[in-house]
């Protein structure tokens with residue numbers, strides 16, 4: 001088949017033959033003793049879903065936000081990065097910490113350690129495609145070894161008395177899509193909830209996420225399955241929920257610079273109507289408050305650097321955004337960064353008012 005540059009994404013073609021239906025209610029869901037306000041999850045993203053971002057997404061409608069992964073290697077436990085990743089002060093319940101590793105004993109110990117540190121849910125990472133993770137046979141590499149998956153899941157579930165959840169991809173590569181098998185192993189081992197990114201490890205982030213395997217998993221197991229991958233709009237969210245039969249949705253990259261996407265999806269699923277886009281004044285205020293929280297959490301030096309990518313995401317698509325990003329990325333202090341960001345959004349607001 002020749003694919004022209006104008007070939008619409010597969011999901012749009014499928015949406016026509018399988019139209020999305022608005023759900024009557026966006027049912028709240030439960031993980032162990034925790035009842036979530038809705039079934040929308042912020043995806044764990046290393047370097048992105050730190051405590052300030054998780055809190056922001058929860059405030060703007062996410063029912064659940066999983067931490068960035070922490071290594072099961074005890075030698076790394078004292079590092080500033082790991083300590084920061086395990087910091088949940090002031091974070092609303094339930095607090096879920098994701099652990100990554102390949103050794104059942106170390107994974108069990110890491111789970112216990114994090115529960116002692118305040119984690120209320122342990123999430124196991126079997127979805128990360130990063131080379132440095134897969135080279136030590138962790139993350140998505142584990143999908144190649146089903147007996148090892150069983151041993152890890154059994155060990156972690158036995159080690160803690162909090163719910164244990166699992167995040168996977170659909171398999172190692174397209175020739176080895178074993179997610180249905182892994183899901184049933186997870187169910188047998190006592191995993192409470194399963195999130196599935198609709199790509200194999202070999203696919204990395206290329207092409208479109210596929211939802212057929214997620215639908216197969218949902219039909220095969222009785223634990224809640226959360227569909228993940230390329231959910232970028234409220235309409236698509238509704239379609240994915242319907243098409244896969246998943247209990248909930250997990251959103252990652254589409255929340256970068258758009259933490260209100262959870263509110264938009266929640267509103268659409270409940271009412272069938274689009275939530276209006278936030279006005280620029282709200283975008284400005286949300287970003288400025290986010291920056292303040294980053295400076296407090298990381299300290300000024302690191303906070304200013306972490307903030308740069310968030311400023312870029314929030315300003316994407318705005319007129320003059322490229323020039324602004326170039327300039328703002330050179331600034332070294334919080335006060336300069338805040339002032340330039342405020343000025344940029346105020347200029348955008350004046351331009352919009354003039355055009356109206």
Ligand SMILES: Cc1cc2nc3c(=O)[nH]c(=O)nc-3n(C[C@H](O)[C@H](O)[C@H](O)COP(=O)(O)O)c2cc1C
Pocket residue numbers: 043044045046047048068069098125126127128167197228229230231250251252253254
């Ligand atoms: C920058 C970045 C970091 C990520 N870090 C993690 C991680 O620590 N643990 C994990 O399970 N998945 C991680 N992922 C994968 C996401 O959780 C998610 O499965 C993936 O981005 C697909 O969802 P999306 O299309 O909504 O972004 C990461 C993804 C990105 C883009």
